[in-house]
Amino acid sequence: MTNLTAVIVDDERRGRELLNQLLQVHCPEVEVLALAATVDEAIEAVNSHHPDILFLDIRIGNTFGFDVLPSLVEPLPAIIITTAHEEYAIKAVKVQATDYLLKPIVSDELKSAVRKVMEKKKSTGAEPASPSGAVAGDKKIAIASAEGLIFIKADHIIRCEASGAYTEIYVKEGSKIVTSTNLGEFEKLLPESMGFLRVHHSSLINLAEVSMYVKAEGGSVVMSDKSKVPISQRKKASFLEAIKKYTS
Secondary structure, three states, X not given: OOOEEEEEEOOOHHHHHHHHHHHHHHOOOEEEEEEEOOHHHHHHHHHHHOOOEEEEEOEEOOEEHXXXXXXXXXXXXXXXXXXXXXXXXXXXXXXXXXXXXXXXOOHHHHHHHHHHHHHHHHHHOOXXXXXOOOOOOOOEEEXXXXXXXXXXXXXHEEEXXXXXXXXXXXXXXXXXXXXXXXXXXXXXXXOHXXXXXXXXXXXEEEHHHEEEEEOOOOOEEEEOOOOEEEOXXXXXXXXXXXXXXXXX
16 A cells, blocks of 8 residues: 655666666555656656655756755655765755665665655654754754764754864763764754754754853853853843743
8 A cells, every 4th residue: 555655856767767666666655656857857746746755866967956945835745865975965954854865775774764754744644844944843853974864853952062173962862963064054953943042152052951040250051961051242142032031
């Protein structure tokens, strides 16, 4: 029984047909509605069929698969990136891709990616998450790490700290995720409307995880993991206003 529908976008005929075959064999719950070779074909196919999943290649001739996304109409599909290029993982994070599959595609990774979409659809009873940038705190964001994309609920993040060219993300489970995505990008993914605030050039915090505000030494906050985060003089007024709104 088919439970999900999909459109495959790849400028190489072999790539389209191979992924279609892999889905038939390993993910029979997915019905492929259309195969597209160009950005224009992809836009037309998605807007006509409204699939649950868009399997999107990154490089489509001289264009980029990401060029498809602004022209899609709702309901929007879950995005599963399929590419031979590792360097676009950061962009995949920005568009809230469900998964990032490197070619040649491994069947177990394909099944895992499809399972994520299926679980999301079952849990919400609605369409899978769309590539819209910031998400609500109880939903997941994708973080590019050395191992691949890590999906974590935004409200599980305690704080993000810049560390040289990297960002360290501290989560409630007590673990730390290191990513090459800079802190400025996380400030966009986790805005104040979601309960996050940049309180220092090197720190972005979850206001829900603030345990104490310390006035001494210029001002700082103690977080739920006992870490102490300084508040810059420039950010102090905005922090006090934000925490007042958040707790009122």
